[in-house]
Amino acid sequence: MERPHNFSAGPCILPLEVFEKASQSVIDLDGSGLSILEISHRSSAFVEVMEKARSLALEHLNLQNKGYKALFMQGGASMQFLTTAYNLLEKKAGYLDTGTWASNAIKEAKNFGEIEIVASSKESNYNFIPKNYSIPQGLDYMHCTSNNTIYGTQMKSFPDSDETPLICDMSSDIFSRDLDFSRFGLIYAGAQKNMGPAGATLVVVKEDILGKVSRTIPSMMDYKLFIKKESMFNTPPVFSVYVSMLTLEWLSRNGGVSAQEKKNRAKSELIYSEIDRNSLFEGFTGKEDRSMMNATFTLNDESLASRFDELWKSANINGLHGHRSVGGYRASMYNALPLESVEVLVDVMKHFEKTL
Ligand SMILES: *Cc1c(COP(=O)(O)O)cnc(C)c1O
Helix, strand or coil: CCEEEEEECCCCCCHHHHHHHHHHHHCCCCCCCCCCCCCCCCHHHHHHHHHHHHHHHHHCCCCCCCCCEEHHHHHHHHHHHHHHHHHHHEEEEEEEECHHHHHHHHHHCCCCEEEEHHHHEEEHCCCCCCCCCCCCCCCCCCCEEEEEEECCEEEECCCCCCCCCCCECCCCCCCCEEEEEEECCEEEEEEHHHHCCCEEEEEEEHHCCCCCCCCCCHHHHHHHHHHCCCCCCCCCCHHHHHHHHHHHHHHHHHHHHHHHHHHHHHHHHHHHHHHHHHCCECCCHHHHEEECEEEEEEEEHHHHHHHHHHHHHHHCCCCCCCCCCCEEEEEECCCCHHHHHHHHHHHHHHHHHHHC
């Protein structure tokens, strides 16, 4: 059976060769005769997987030998909403409120200290990224969300925060574009959007921002403990870490983050130029804030929805419906989505216009 063009927002498409290798390893890991799922996480075979995954993550972010550690934790990005605050919030932190995930992070952090919402786009249903704000003095950290998966906005620049550690939820655009990652004190990302299956969460943290809060931190949330135990305080999500390692190796074989960024840019330019050209559709977000990962758009005439839905479904396209809080359509174009899938979608949009 031909694989659908998968525009799902997450969990989402991963490289087919990663799926193939992962499925082999479920039966026989590298000729050992044992499944990746049945070996001890303390075995040398798995310890190697964990080390490889952690070092490749740092390598792709260009953060080796710069005082950073990469960790794999559990609980998804949603658990990081409170873990970051647990470890770093003593008195007051600043947050950018750019969408549902950002506001969920704010809600959790409020359990631990005072939160200042430095800027917000809530009033306009988060269809743009706030600009022209400055970071107040005296914050323990400043938190932002690099890509707002639901709304399709993406931060193109980040606040200057020489003094204040910058914390970023990069769940939906990690490894998709080149940035100066050394500007961040801590980056976190649930695996299931550009890296692997749900279950593991990548945390990349600059060690010198830790150890400054007075509260006791529960073991499962303690970054310092996870650094000391090399992400093996308890049984890690072995399969998710393994597949993440395979995806990071695939990324290395394919030119790394900067080569990936070029492909992602080509895909997103193709879809956005069609959204702008086609009289039937309208983009949901401000043009300068458009995400390379998630393109959101609506039909000008909602009554045409069922006809359009029928067309893209018959073109073997999957996962195009928008999130319920935005409606319309969302084309998620993560790293593993080929340009060809976007071409198929654009052809469907053109064809649809002609049939009316
Ligand atoms: C998907 C997503 C989350 C939630 O991730 P979980 O791993 O399901 O908790 C958080 N932030 C962003 C930006 C996301 O895209």
